[in-house]
Structures are given as structure tokens and as C-alpha cells.
Amino acid sequence: MTKKISADMVSAFSKQINKDAQKQVIKDTMIKNGIQASTTNQASVISMNHVFSEEIETGKVTNQKQSGRCWMFAALNTFTHKLNESFNLQDFELSQNYVNFWDKFEKANYFLENILESIEEPLDGRLVSWLLDTPQQDGGQWDMLVSLIEKYGVVPKQVMPETFHSGNSRQLNTLLNAKLREDAMKLRTSYQQRQSEEELQQIKKEMLSEIYTILAYTLGEPPQTFDFEYRDENKEFHREAGITPQEFYWKYVGLDLRYYVSVINAPTQDKPYGKTYTVQFLGNVAGGKPIKYLNVDMAILKDLAIQQIKDNETVWFGCDVAQYMNRDEGILDPELYDFDKAFGFSFNMSKAERLDYKEGMLTHAMVLTGVNLADGKPNRWKIENSWGTKAGNDGYFVASDEWMNQYTYQVVIHKKYLSEELKKAWEKEPVMLKPWDPMGSLALMK
Template sequence: MAKSELTAEMLHDLRKQYESAPESSILERAVTQNGINNVAKDKDIKTKLNPVFSVEVETGNVSNQKRSGRCWLFSILNTLKHRFAKKYNVKNFELSQNYLFFWDKIERANIFYDRMIATAGLPTNDRTVSFYLDGPGTDGGQWAMAASLVQKYGVMPTSAFSETNVSENTTDLNEVLNLKLRRDGMKLREMVNNDATDEDINVAREKMLSEVYRIAGYSLGVPPKTFDFEYRDDKKKYHLDCNLTPKSFYAKYFSDVDLNDYVVLSNSPDKAMNKRYSMSAQNNVVGGINIEFLNLTMPELKTAAIDQLKSGETVWFGNDVTRQLSRKEGLLDANLYHYDELFNLNLSMTKAERLAYKQGEVSHAMTLTGVDLVNDKPTKWKVENSWGDKNGFNGYFVMADNWMDEYVYEVVINKKFLTDSQRELLSLAPEELKPWDSLA
């Protein structure tokens, strides 16, 4: 097909078509002065998403990831802190996100070096190598990545290892680590391709890791090996537990949690349903939990999530929070903004089409803490976010069930809430997804 140059005649016709529409003038004034979302917004959605729920897990204050991409860590720690709060009667207890974030930086560098060495024979424009180089020092992650860190390093309360200026705004740290790791990757690839000995490569690699540790330590602090846990519960009773390690603290206070009992149920309709998938290219801990998904229909995800909420346990879920969102009001509804009506366009795409054409992605993780059931059917969901208490209803969002259909891609469910047929699927050998898959 011949190239289509925009000629003066074509530009004239475009302007003529625009000016011939009687609504163009008034809509131009409305949108330019008020913004697209303010004009396209459905005013009735706020009434529809009344924050009252028939099933609700009691929770406390929300956390705040601030200017960082640590939602996946916040969400898993939210699910753990809710269990602690209920068991030990401490409503607003908080676990240290900075602690796991520190170890993620070290582990992520370590596995990145392995990948650079393993792919040294491929060109840098190879799609897999390019994926590894795309953002080796960034913040984002999956549930299994967070679970791997918890299993290996344990957890600690925020009182023992608090946030820093850098953990709350990770832009500069990411820039430094991306530069550092890409340069290290270049050097390791050069060593492999110049036939350096394994010993020399390992010496260089260990030095690189010590330098990453230094960057993380200066920026986030170095986690203490031991700490004392001192608190008052909601009945004002004083507690002191001395000389704990993060792993002993986790083993003692979360003894009823086995993260291996959980599975990620995905709804990715661009792939075959009732299949097990894996994505080892995104693993962050060598020897940790492999990233896997059991791809099911959305009704199956909802049923499992509802059963887990009814049992009193919250649900980690992955979603595309940037779509159809009112951040300040804490509203999520698939019909919140009527862009198609405003611009007189057909903007419809199926969930599978959005994933295939990069309009859909798993961009955020949050926590389901409640659901409103009408005739046993969900109408809206209560969502704990990690954006502080100035957004939504004291930090909690209300998600319409139609938004869940369109923009939720993953829920983390205890295997005991799966059906027998779903459990049988877990015995299937997982199909390895490409590093750049839509669930990445």
C-alpha cells in the first residue's frame, strides 16, 4: 500500500468536517476549559458506588507507597497485617515495606547477573535480552516475587525498620540502579564473550553485588539483624518481645500462614482458559517461588475471592488501575468516563483485544477487603489501596463489579477455596510464557 502523505487539501477537508459539526464549537469550549474527564464523567456513578458492603473484613488504616512502584509488596503485607491485627488485637499494625524492598534490590541484581551471563551469546537487540535490559532496577513486581522475599527473609514491623526519603520516592534510586546494572551486564557479557574464566567472572560478579548492596544501604538503610517488638494492643495491654530476627518474628507471629498454599488465578482471555502458565523470566529470587498463573474465567475468580472474603481473609489482586478511575473520589467503574459519547466514536475493545494490543496491562496491585452481594451476586467491591488516606474513603476505593470484569487480571487465593477440577489443573505442567507476555 502506498504511503499516505497529509496534503494541504486533506488538511483543509479535515478542518471543514470538524467545523461542519454543530456540536464542535460548544464541546471545544467545554473540554478545553474543563478537561476531558470532567466533561465525560458519569455523575451518577458516585451514588451507585455507595461504600457499604454485605461482606467485609475488618481492617485498619491504609498505608502509603508514595512515589514508588512497591504496590505488590504493600499488598502482600496488607494481607499479612490483617491476619496479625485480628489474631493479636492490634488494628493499625504495620509491617515494613522498606525491609522487603531492600532485599528485592539485592536479589533482583543477583538474578539479573545470572541472566546476563546466560544470554551473553545473544545480541543486545534479541527480544529476551532487550526485556532483561529494559528496567533491571525498577520497582514493579508480582505476588510470587513478594512471597519469595517473605519466605527467604521473613518480615518485621515498621517500628523496627522504617521508610526513608528514598523508599518513598524511588525515582533517583531506579535511575542509579538501571545505570549500574546495565553497565554491569555489559561488562559480564564482554567477559563471557572474551572467554574469561568462571573464577574471574564470579569475582567480578561478587564485586558488583557488593556495590549494589552499598547503593541499597545508603538509600534504604541496612536492615537490623535483630530487633525488639514493643507495642500496645487495642485493649491498651503492653507487650514486649525481645531479640527477634525477621525470620523468627515471621515464624512466631504468622505460624498459620503458608504462602505455598496460595495460587494466582488469572483472567487473561488472550490465552487459553483452564491452563497453567509460568513466567520464570520475571522471577526475582533464585530458588524462590516461581511465577505461575491458573487461567480461569472471571466468574471463577470472583467466586474464589468471595469465598476467601467470607472466611475473613483479604485478597491480593492485580489490575489496571489507570483505567476508568477517579483517584480522589476512590471510584472504579467501567462506565465512569464516556469518551465514546463525548467524541462520537466507537472505542470498544474486548479484554482480550486490550491485552493483545497493549491497551490493557497489569499495572497495579491492591487488596480486596469486602464485597456487596445482592441475590448472591457481587455488585461492588471494597478495595484497600496503598495511596494514603487522602484518596477515596479514607484510602479505601469502591470498585464496581463491571470494572472487575474488565480490568482485574489476577487474584491470589488459598488452594482450599478452589474446586476439585481447579485443583486438578495445578498438576498440569505449566506452559512457559514469553517474558513480554501481557501478564508481565
């Protein structure tokens, strides 16, 4: 029997609030100032000091603007940290737009290939509905970045700078997704008309030509070769003429990305620790590096990150950034807002429960550039974001260790830091997760 909301029920709820003068003050404060401003815990603000015992100097923070390219910015930032140090540069940037172009072009092909792979699935089934929901987007994962770098390399930002739509991607994404859904319809219709696989691939090739045109008009065309010219901090001039993006990557960045692994903490019952996982239909480059995660206890994940930071190498990491965040102050801390005290009831799900019930997922990628150790234990972490210098402390954020425990899901670590047991676990065949699993979420927070 359906139980409806009654007038008596609403009246009782209202009386419960208005009989208490203190609750009335809280209500008035929130109405005027908002939830976060009314519940900020000053003790948390004071404790989140932007000073760290282990710290890597990384320079000026980048700005992804109104786009969901955080995963891309975070990865390229880790590259430039090494490049700046090796070649005596300051605040040098790699072109995020160059990688963005190829990501969107490859995602279009990946989507169309997935439509062909699922072509006999019902249109109203969960899989095809999931594919059509978002044919492509700005977001991504570490392994998707690796696939792009291995195929296309990188270029300096000066060679392929930002455009209106690289930093303001909504209109472009809307247009691309409209075209790709139309293309999906045409492919499925052509299949029903008994066109051959070869004919379907030719149709897809023509579709990709249209996608390339959209991207070239909005993002510009990527260079095949370019001249790299710069002055280092000693004012010495350097020039390298006619270099390709792949050659540039290996000469000036030189990181062998095959030796970096994605380590996650997903403490749900369906994902035992010490095993590897992949996600069906998650990727961007057809035939590229498959998504692969190694699931470990959070203490192990943090220890691996600390080891890499101590060796003066920054750490790409994925988290649920909007949880208990003050964007202006650059603070991430579960104690930052006194929601429980203000409302009089708890907000209390475990990390596993948040993943299971869609309250928690990886939404944003940033870079760990420092950690504060007290008696050998971390109590706060330094984070390089990609929201420009006006957010946080000149663009840098600080996270409490408990925030890391609760809201960090992934770090990318060099294999050399893994124990022998974890190295063996990494080599095992990954368990295939469904496309809609929470670990299939993409970092795309703006």
C-alpha cells in the same frame, strides 16, 4: 504508495467539528476542564456507593508514596489484617522498606544471573535488549513477594522505617540501573575474554557488594535481630527481645504461603483456561519460587474471591487501575466517563484484544476487602489501596462488577477454595510464556 496527510484532509476534519454548535461546546469544555471532568457520568458516581453486604474491617490505609511498591504494600496489608486481629493491635504496619531492600538486592542478582544465562545471545537481539531495558524496578508479583518472605521474613515498620528513597524511588532506580547495565557490559566483556564461570561469579560477587553499598546508603541496613515492643488496644505492654525476621513472621503472621495460588483471567487465544503458565526470566530471587498462574474464566475468579472474603480473609489482586478511574472519588467503573457520547465514536476493545494489542495489562496491586451481593450476585467491590488516605474514601476505592470483569487480571486465593478440577489443573507443569508476554507485566503503579 505512501498516503500523506493533505491540507484538504485537515480542512475537512476541522469543518466537521465546527459546523456543529454542540461539538464546539464539548471542545471548549474539554480545553478548559480536561477530558475526564468534562465527560463524568454522574449516574455512575451515584451508583458507586461505599457500602457493602460483605465487608472486612481493615483499618487505616497505607501510603506507598512516589514508588511502585503497590504489590508489596498490598501483600503486607493482607498480613497485617490478620496480625492486627490476632494480637489486638490497631493500624500496625510491617516494614515495607525492609522487604524493598531485599527485593532490590535480589533483583540485582537475578538480573546479573540472567545476563550470564543469555551471555551467548546477540547484544542487539530481542532477549538481551529486553533484559537491558529495565534491569530492576519497583514493581513485582505475588510469587516474587513469597520468595522474599520465605528467605528474609518481615519486621515491624518501627524497626526499619521508610527513608527518602524508599518513598521516592526514581533517583535510586536510575542509579541502580546505570550500575547494572555497566555490570552487564563487564560480564559480557569478561566472557568474551574467555574468563571461566568461576571467575565470572567472583566478578558478579564484587558487583553485588557495590549494589549492597548503594542500598545501605539509601534504604538503611536490614536488622538480623530486633526487639519487638508494643501496646495492644487494651494498653497492655508486650516485649519480645532478640527475635529474627523469620521468627517474627511465623509467630506473628503465620500464613503458610505455599497454600496460596495466583489465579488469573487472560482470555486470549494463546492461553486456554484450565492450564497453568509461567514467564521466562520473570522473578527476583535466584532459586526462589517461580511465577505460576492458573488461568480461569472470570466468573470462577470472582467466585473464588467472594468465598475468601466471606471467610473474613482479604484478597490480594492485580488490575489495570488507570482504566476508567477517578482517583479523588475512589471510583472504578467503565460507565464513569462518557467518552463515546462526547467524541461521537466508540472506544471498544474486548479484554482479550486489549491484552493482545498492548492496551491492557496488570499495572497495580491492591486488596479486596468487601463485596456487595444482590440476589447472590456481586455488583460492586470494596478495595483497600495504598495511596494514602487522601485518595478515594479515606484511601478505599469502590469498583463496579463490570470494571472487575474488564480490568482485573489476577487474584491470590488459598488452595482450599479451588474445586478438585482446578486443584488438578494447578499441579500440571506450566506453559512457558515469553518474557514480553502481557502476563509478564509487573504491578508498579504509583
